[in-house]
Amino acid sequence: MLRSVKTKKVLILFLALVLSLSSVIAIPAHAETASDTSTQANESSDKISMDVRNADIRDVLSAIAITMGNNIIYIEAPMMVDFSVQNVAPSDALSLLLRTYGMDYIKLDSTLIIGLPEKLTTNFANNLSLTKISLKYIQSDVLSVMIDSLGIDVKKIFLDTNRQTIWVQGLPTALAKVRELVNMLDRSENASAEQNTSNYLLTSITLNYITAEQMNNVLQSMGLFRGIIMDGNPKTLWVYADKNTLNTINQIKEKIDVAANAESGTILLKAKKMNFLTANEVIPILMQLGIDVNPITFPRKSMTVWLNGSEAAVNLASSVIDTFDIKDHINDNVFYVHKLVHITAKEAQSRLEQLNLAGVTTYTFAFPEFTKSLIVFCPSDYKLFVMSHLNNLDISGEKIKVPIDYSDVATGMSRLQQRRDLLANLTGVTTAAFTISTNVARDDGFHYIMYLEETPDVIQRVKDMIKYIDSPLGD
Numbered sequence: 239m240l241r242s243v244k245t246k247k248v249l250i251l252f253l254a255l256v257l258s259l260s261s262v263i264a265i266p267a268h269a270e271t272a273s274d275t276s277t278q279a280n281e282s283s284d285k286i287s288m289d290v291r292n293a294d295i296r297d298v299l300s301a302i303a304i305t306m307g308n309n310i311i312y313i314e315a316p317m318m319v320d321f322s323v324q325n326v327a328p329s330d331a332l333s334l335l336l337r338t339y340g341m342d343y344i345k346l347d348s349t350l351i352i353g354l355p356e357k358l359t360t361n362f363a364n365n366l367s368l369t370k371i372s373l374k375y376i377q378s379d380v381l382s383v384m385i386d387s388l389g390i391d392v393k394k395i396f397l398d399t400n401r402q403t404i405w406v407q408g409l410p411t412a413l414a415k416v417r418e419l420v421n422m423l424d425r426s427e428n429a430s431a432e433q434n435t436s437n438y439l440l441t442s443i444t445l446n447y448i449t450a451e452q453m454n455n456v457l458q459s460m461g462l463f464r465g466i467i468m469d470g471n472p473k474t475l476w477v478y479a480d481k482n483t484l485n486t487i488n489q490i491k492e493k494i495d496v497a498a499n500a501e502s503g504t505i506l507l508k509a510k511k512m513n514f515l516t517a518n519e520v521i522p523i524l525m526q527l528g529i530d531v532n533p534i535t536f537p538r539k540s541m542t543v544w545l546n547g548s549e550a551a552v553n554l555a556s557s558v559i560d561t562f563d564i565k566d567h568i569n570d571n572v573f574y575v576h577k578l579v580h581i582t583a584k585e586a587q588s589r590l591e592q593l594n595l596a597g598v599t600t601y602t603f604a605f606p607e608f609t610k611s612l613i614v615f616c617p618s619d620y621k622l623f624v625m626s627h628l629n630n631l632d633i634s635g636e637k638i639k640v641p642i643d644y645s646d647v648a649t650g651m652s653r654l655q656q657r658r659d660l661l662a663n664l665t666g667v668t669t670a671a672f673t674i675s676t677n678v679a680r681d682d683g684f685h686y687i688m689y690l691e692e693t694p695d696v697i698q699r700v701k702d703m704i705k706y707i708d709s710p711l712g713d
Contacts (some may be wrong), residue, residue: 286331289322295339300350302332310455313353314341333411342409355391355409366393368407373424378404384423387440388468388476390415418466424480427464441484443491445502450475456494457487457509460534460544486536493532494546507534508545508552512563517543519573523562524555526575527611531555562615563602572618576625578610580634581695586612589631590624598624607702608665619661635693639673642701643688647678650686658688660707665700667692 245343266432286305290298295317303310305328319339323331330409336342336352344362351362359366366666373381381404385394392408406416415425428652443465445453450467455474458464465477477487501506512520517535520543531547544560578586584606590598598620601613616624645653651674658672671691679685690697706712 248630251290259327284327284487285325286328287324287326288331289684291320292318293321295319295335297681298335299332302335303326306332306366307348309349311349311351313351313357333414337411342411344409345419358409359391366407366409368405369413369416371406371420373402373404373420374422375426379400381420381423384419384440384478385416388415388419388466390419390468392416415466415468422463422466439484440476440478441482443477443487444493445473445475445491447495447497448505449473449567451498452505453491453494456490456505459507459509460490462487462541489536490534493534496532498548499546503551505554506546506549508556510545510556510559510655512541512543512559514565515541515559515563520562523573523575523613525556527558527613529555530557558603572621573613573615576612576614576623576626576628578612578632580632581609582699583609583612585695585698586628586631588626593627593678596618607699635695637693638692638697639689639691641687641689642697643704645686646684648684650684651676654688657704657707661700661703664703664707665696667696667700 284305286302288298288301294311298319299310299312311675319335321335321338323334326334332343332350340354341352342355342358343493344358344366351358371381378401380420382394382396385392385406390408390412392406392412395405395407396403406413409418443450443453449472451472452466454464454467457477462483463477463479465475466474477484479487485521494505494507517533517540521533521535529547530551531545534546535542536543544553549557576586581589581600587600587602587606590600595616597617599615602616605608609611612628614621614624614628643654643657645651647653654674658669658674661667662669662672667690673689673691675687675689677684678687690700692700
């Protein structure tokens, strides 16, 4: 046994010498890293964190080799790389680094030979890993066809006498893709796929804004099976599914594959489970309110909706759902959002309450004294009745003149002019509707008045805004 080990070590050294023309660099496990490489190992586990910029790839490989306990032979020209991982296994860090820069490796005992896939395949064909894969539900020829469809670069061996086993030979990255494919296909629901192949399709999903990995994460969070991503094509996801599931995946893609998610770099997707309402009842409310979220749902989970959007929009949509998802709303009543023109939600709610309409409930949200959307909950046959009443109530009153602000300092006129401009900007009321008086003090002091000529509801809205100006952090 001792003689055999020595022979393999001599072989490794010989390979390093043969490949010296390809800028072979041997990196032992005890090599020191360059000063600009930051590596931190977690002593309590085999996880590592790295964050390097413009570092020699040999230094980065050396840092990973130390934690893996392997020697590394690098057979390509030196190059500078940027690389960052947090709290991952050393082998995963190595795979990510090599995948990022289009490389792979061959393992000989405790030594990893690293280079471009084509060079490794040419020079080390006899050392490519041969892996046996045992299948439970699908047969080896079905898997072989799928491997070819995806263009995974492996050699395949399977026997007609044992159709539940296949041997594949290739580089580690290619073998990993085969394992992903097996995990996706070798499931109980696919056991009859050979007899009814039209029910299952291996389909490519091409993305425009987000990556296939982001799409995969979304599918997983929604309880769907992950697809496969091929190296060199990060915007294409391969999925194996029946037509109904494929249709669901495409609907999800339309919702999340948008420019906003590309700009943010991350996709915020929050699952919101409801106790009393269904997604079909909640989504129209969110849409009518104009909340900037993409609600996603599908039939088999009718009481769950996934909210995609900015954190503020998702939180707002979640609070809206909480408001309506109560036991009292389990009946034939309907929700709808009534858009007002002249009066605010607060005023509309007040006027409607004076009518004492049985079975009608209204809801407003933050700042109802400024917003013009009122949510109405009523019996379905009451909807037109309530809409008619609200339209009749949504009218402008007669314009009147009412003092709304004052100043009692010498520069009071100019200060009121500045407050007028701010009020006009915040409320949309034109500056021409405001009038600032001269000094009308009863004594030798100063007293300037600003009054507004508008309808009572507009005047009230401006006066409410003055309260917020004087106390911005108040309720």
